[in-house]
Amino acid sequence: MGRRLTVIVGAALALGALAPATATATAAHANACTVVARQTVIVRASATTGSTAKGQLNTGDSSSAACTLTNGGSYSACGGSSSGWIHVTARGGGYVAERCVDWYA
Secondary structure, eight states, rough: HHHHHHHHHHHHHHOOSOHHHHHHHHTTTTOOOEESSSOOOOEESEEEEEEEEEEEEETTEEEEEEEEEEEEEEEEEEEEEEEEEEEEEESEEEEEGGGGEEEOO
8 A cells, every 4th residue: 555655646746746845745754654574685775686785674574664666776586576675764774675575654
């Protein structure tokens, strides 16, 4: 559900459907989401598998997260392939593979 909301809000912003004040409020709440690791996932310094590993989230661990999906380096993990990454605050802040976490608004 959180993913669908993000896509709708993002599309509305891209089309200019929301007033600037709303866009500012949305940006101010970029860390209002949460992720929960479906399995152990590496927290990376940037949105690519080649970047520095800053730590990990173990199965069931949660973290505050951005409510937007970042397009980064492609990966195959957690049952499929993607280039979607989510910025989390855990382990000093970094990116986790979107396929390996549940994402909640």
